[in-house]
Amino acid sequence: MNIKHADMRLTVQGDIELLLTVSGEPALLGELIQKANEKPYTVEIEPLRKPKSINANSYMWVICDKIAKKIHNTKEDIYRHAIREVGVWDDVPRPTDKVQEHIETWDSIGIGWFSEEMRFSKLNGYMVVRDYYGSSVYNSKQMSVLIDYIVDQAKELDIETITPEELERMKGEWKK
16 A cells, blocks of 8 residues: 555653554555454555556556466466466464355456465464465565566567567566
């Protein structure tokens, strides 16, 4: 999520309230607020990174579409398969009775955002759920790995791709 505006105020009790105006998914923000009210958390703030090149992101989708047509699938399935194989994910224990609700909430964020049950947790009454993150939050290194994977899949299917030099140029556009 991106911070659009920040402010603070002192409460009567002497605490500092941090007020943030953010852009983000309401379901994800709701889950974050719920967790923060259950127990203390720390927050890390990083500078906003330059967005990835639209050309590179568009190229990734073009290649996903070419692969999909060749193997009679959808470009979204190709993308999600790549996310599952080389993408970013977290394994998180969830109460067993809340797993399905969590999966539905996580899956609603975007195409590359999905969850799957992995195994029962060592914690009684919990299931480990793997949450995959969509590429919209990837840094340049993570996105580079994803695109390289998709391009390699295309090459294995004899699908024409851009030259390695052009691909490197596109990926280089993400660097700070």
